[in-house]
Amino acid sequence: MNLRTRLAIAGGSIVVAALVLVSVVLYPAVEHGLRGQIDSSLVTAAGQAPDVAKAIKEKFRGTSNEGSFPAVPLGIGSTQLQIVPDPVTAGPSAQFVDLTDRDVAVANGTAAAYFRTAVYNDVAYRIYTARFPGASGTLVRTAIPVSDPAPTLRRLAWLLVVSTLAAGLLAAVAARLAARRVLRPVRRLTETVELIRTTGDLAIPIPADGQDEIGRLGSAFAGMTAALDESVGAQRRLVADASHELRTPLTSLTVNLELLAEDLYDAQAPQLAAEALDQASELRTLINDLVDLARYGQPAFHTEDVRLDLVAERVAARATRRATQIEFELTCAPTLVHGDPDALERAVANLVDNAVKWSPSGGQVRISVKEGTLDVADAGPGIPDSDLEFVFDRFYRSPAARAHPGSGLGLAIVRQVAEAHGGTAEVVPRSTGALLRLKLPVSSRTCLPDLP
Numbered sequence: 547m548n549l550r551t552r553l554a555i556a557g558g559s560i561v562v563a564a565l566v567l568v569s570v571v572l573y574p575a576v577e578h579g580l581r582g583q584i585d586s587s588l589v590t591a592a593g594q595a596p597d598v599a600k601a602i603k604e605k606f607r608g609t610s611n612e613g614s615f616p617a618v619p620l621g622i623g624s625t626q627l628q629i630v631p632d633p634v635t636a637g638p639s640a641q642f643v644d645l646t647d648r649d650v651a652v653a654n655g656t657a658a659a660y661f662r663t664a665v666y667n668d669v670a671y672r673i674y675t676a677r678f679p680g681a682s683g684t685l686v687r688t689a690i691p692v693s694d695p696a697p698t699l700r701r702l703a704w705l706l707v708v709s710t711l712a713a714g715l716l717a718a719v720a721a722r723l724a725a726r727r728v729l730r731p732v733r734r735l736t737e738t739v740e741l742i743r744t745t746g747d748l749a750i751p752i753p754a755d756g757q758d759e760i761g762r763l764g765s766a767f768a769g770m771t772a773a774l775d776e777s778v779g780a781q782r783r784l785v786a787d788a789s790h791e792l793r794t795p796l797t798s799l800t801v802n803l804e805l806l807a808e809d810l811y812d813a814q815a816p817q818l819a820a821e822a823l824d825q826a827s828e829l830r831t832l833i834n835d836l837v838d839l840a841r842y843g844q845p846a847f848h849t850e851d852v853r854l855d856l857v858a859e860r861v862a863a864r865a866t867r868r869a870t871q872i873e874f875e876l877t878c879a880p881t882l883v884h885g886d887p888d889a890l891e892r893a894v895a896n897l898v899d900n901a902v903k904w905s906p907s908g909g910q911v912r913i914s915v916k917e918g919t920l921d922v923a924d925a926g927p928g929i930p931d932s933d934l935e936f937v938f939d940r941f942y943r944s945p946a947a948r949a950h951p952g953s954g955l956g957l958a959i960v961r962q963v964a965e966a967h968g969g970t971a972e973v974v975p976r977s978t979g980a981l982l983r984l985k986l987p988v989s990s991r992t993c994l995p996d997l998p
Contacts, residue, residue: 555718556721559714560717561713561714561717561718562710562711562713562714562717565706565709565710565713565714566710569706569707569710581672584672584690585672585674587625587690588625588661588672588673588674588688588689588690589674589676589688591625591627591674591688592627592659592674592676592686592687593679594627595627595629595678595679595686596678596679596680598627598629599629599678619641619642619687619689624690624691625688625689625690626642626671626688626689626690627686627687627688628641628642628686628687628688628689629678629684629685629686630645630649630653630684630685630686630687631683631684632653632681632682632683632684633683634649634650634653634654634683634684634685635650636649636650642666642687642689643664643665643666643671643673643687643689644664645685648660648675649675649685649687652675652676652677652685653677653678653682653683653684653685654682654683655677655682659674659675659676659677660674660675661673661674661675662675669691670691670692671689671690671691671692672689672690672691673687673688673689674687674688674689675687731753731760731761731764732763734753735752735753735760735763735764735767738750738751738752738753739752739767742771748771748772748774748775748778749775750771751768752764752767752768783940795826795829796829798821798822799822799826799829802819802821802822803822848886848887849884849885849886850884850885851882851883851884851989852882852883852884852885852887852890853880853882854881854882854883854890854894854915854918854920854986855879855880855881855915857887857890857891857894858876858878858894858913858915858920859876859878860891861891861894861895861898862874862876862898862913864895865895865898865899865902865911869902871907871908872902872905872907872908872909872910872911873908873909873911874910874911874912874913875910875911875912875913876913876914877912877913877914877915877916878913878914878916879915879916879917881915881916881917881918881988882988882989883918883986883987883988883989884967884987884989884990885966885967886963886966889963889966889967890963890967890986892959892963893959893960893963893971893984894920894922894984896956896957896960897920897922897957897960897982897984898911898913898922899956900922900924900956900957900982901922901923901924901926901980901982902924904924904926904927904979904980905924905925905926905979906925906926909924909925909926910925911923911924911925917988918969918985918986918987918988919983919984919985919986920983920984920985920986921974921981921982921983921984922982922983922984923976923979923980923981924979924980925978925979926979926980927979928976928977928978928979928980929973929980934973934975937957937973937982938957938958938960938961938971939958940954940955940958957971957982960982960984964984964985964986967986967987968986968987969984969985969987970984970985971983971984971985972985
């Protein structure tokens with residue numbers, strides 16, 4: 547069952563339910579109204595009793611029945627009128643419904659007029675009993691068969707049933723026709739998504755018309771496919787770049803090993819072996835960078851509060867032992883951030899290694915940490931303006947960097963770690979050297995332990 551059919555059934559069901567509710571309220575109200583009209587007509591007929599009595603006296607004037615009332619009720623339309631003259635006594639009545647003690651009390655004026663339902667000759671009557679106006683001891687009764695409003699109520703019941711079913715069917719048809727038009731954007735969206743699934747082309751535009759829920763759904767799908775397309779493109783570029791970068795050290799390593807295999811006693815064998823080891827080391831570094839780049843792009847498995855200033859000090863201490871020709875200057879204030887300690891240490895180490903690589907012998911690398919911001923400045927030639935926007939891109943190496951070892955992934959890892967922690971990595975323009983900045987959100991904890 548498709549969505550249009552379900553909407554049609556739902557629309558018809560709602561209309562039917564509403565009409566059933568209206569019928570449940572309307573039918574008793576109409577029935578009560580008809581009963582009220584009957585009672586009102588009975589009271590009106592009882593009020594006409596003096597005129598009827600006067601007409602009867604005029605009719606029988608000069609006859610043996612002059613001054614008497616007929617015992618049999620008189621028919622006035624569908625209403626029966628009976629005048630019971632004084633004295634009124636309780637007991638059976640051969641002409642109409644039996645008289646009761648309450649009828650006697652009404653005739654005498656000691657009880658109020660009232661309504662009741664009684665059966666006479668197997669016919670149920672609605673009877674109104676009242677004192678004859680202006681005549682104490684005389685009773686007037688008006689009656690209407692209870693079955694009189696039944697045909698009207700039956701017709702009303704059939705009308706309500708038929709109209710409810712017809713309205714429900716009409717609402718279902720109208721809802722289906724309307725659903726076809728309303729769901730047209732959904733159909734177009736579904737067809738587009740199915741086309742994307744079939745062709746695998748994430749660049750196919752997704753319709754996102756309007757600002758309603760369907761338009762927002764289309765916009766969400768468009769944003770999702772755009773992000774997925776970008777991710778797939780990034781993966782393809784990564785594979786292409788990695789293939790290119792891995793090919794060079796592998797080729798050199800293969801050639802050197804082949805030469806060594808040809809003549810292990812060649813005088814150049816030690817040099818070739820050393821070059822092969824260098825190439826292998828470069829290849830290992832590149833592979834580690836690729837692994838880290840993929841790992842830091844995922845949510846961290848372990849996070850904790852990390853003293854960024856202590857991380858910078860540990861990284862600087864290791865760099866001092868390796869690069870003895872470089873002078874390191876640290877200005878670190880206690881800074882607490884929340885994140886993956888290994889990823890943060892790798893990002894700081896990449897920044898420091900980049901500064902060491904570009905600093906001349908005897909140069910100075912300045913490291914400062916304050917309020918979630920880590921700056922690493924070197925004394926190198928600086929970054930050309932044309933390269934500023936590409937510094938943190940994967941595998942990007944400026945022409946000046948081709949002479950230096952590296953894979954072009956170190957600073958890309960820095961940016962990935964920063965973004966994974968809700969921070970940023972940027973280049974700060976300066977007149978001499980390069981200044982790279984890592985900004986991270988400060989932890990919500992404000993109480994820091996004292997520096998050792």
